[in-house]
Amino acid sequence: MSSSPADTARYNRFVADLFGMMAYGELSAFERFSADARHSPTLHDRAVLGRIAVVEFRHYELVSSRLASMNIDAEDAMLPFQAAVDYFHSRTRPGDWFESLMKAYVIDTVSADFYRAISQYVDAATRELIEQIQDSEATTEVLRERLKGALADDPRLASRLALWGRRLLGEALTQAQRVSYEHAFLASLIGGEDNAAAKELVSGLISGLAGNHSRRMTQLGLTG
Structure with a gap:
């Protein structure tokens, strides 16, 4: 059954928001890894994080190119998410190099889990870019x-990094919920006005993110 024009418009807004959020996330990651590289304890670490920063910027360019192909300016798409992402980073400033590493690890893995979960609901071309x-x-x-x-x-x-990891996860999950509700992000994906279904989807997503994080912390020998 074909989608109505309203459904198509709603889905297109969702994809534009998704890419806007991804683009700003990748740009922020580039800035974060670049800053962390400058404060690395060894030249090897500086080179490793510098290489990761380059990858993140390439990801930003990929998403920006996709937005351009949709006739959407990347800055316009990112702006609605800038304040929330910047606020998250202002609340989670690392105290030292080790906390920077943990923050990078938690954000990298939780973000990947979030987007992979979303990818099961989108079209093939969008899913391919998310996976890339x-x-x-x-x-x-x-x-x-x-x-x-x-x-x-x-x-x-x-003990310090375990506590820091729990705080990072809490802030990340709060951020995911805030973005989902403030921007009607997931509601747009599943049909617009079904708030109960949107809340159920968010709840399941948050639970999955927390479970995956806990398993990763256990693998590190930490209490997740």
Whole structure:
């Protein structure tokens, strides 16, 4: 059965919002990794994070190009999400290098989980771009191994980083809920006015993100 013009318009707004949020997320990640690289304890770490920053900027360019192909200005698409993302980062400023690593790891993995969950509801072309952007296992592995190395070198970091990881997750989940509701983000995806269905989708999504995070913290030897 074909979609109505209203349904098509609603879905297109959702995709534009999705790409706007992704674009600003990737641009912010580029800035964050660039800053962290400058404060790296070793030249090797600086090079590793610099390389990740380059990848993030390439992702930003991919999303911007897709927006351009939709005749949407990337800045216009990103602006509605700038305040919320910046607020999140202002509330989660790392205290040192190790907290920066944990923040990068948590944001990288939780964001990937979020977009992969969303991708099951979108068209094939949109799903392909999401998968291309979120295919970050190499980045995830680098951050994971660096965290494992830091914890092995100084086991006293475990309790502090476990607490920091829980705070980061809480802030990230709050952010996901806020964006979903303030921008009617997921409601636009599943049919517009069905608030109960939107809340159920958000609830299931948040639960899945929390569960995945907990398993990853356990793999690091931390309490998630």
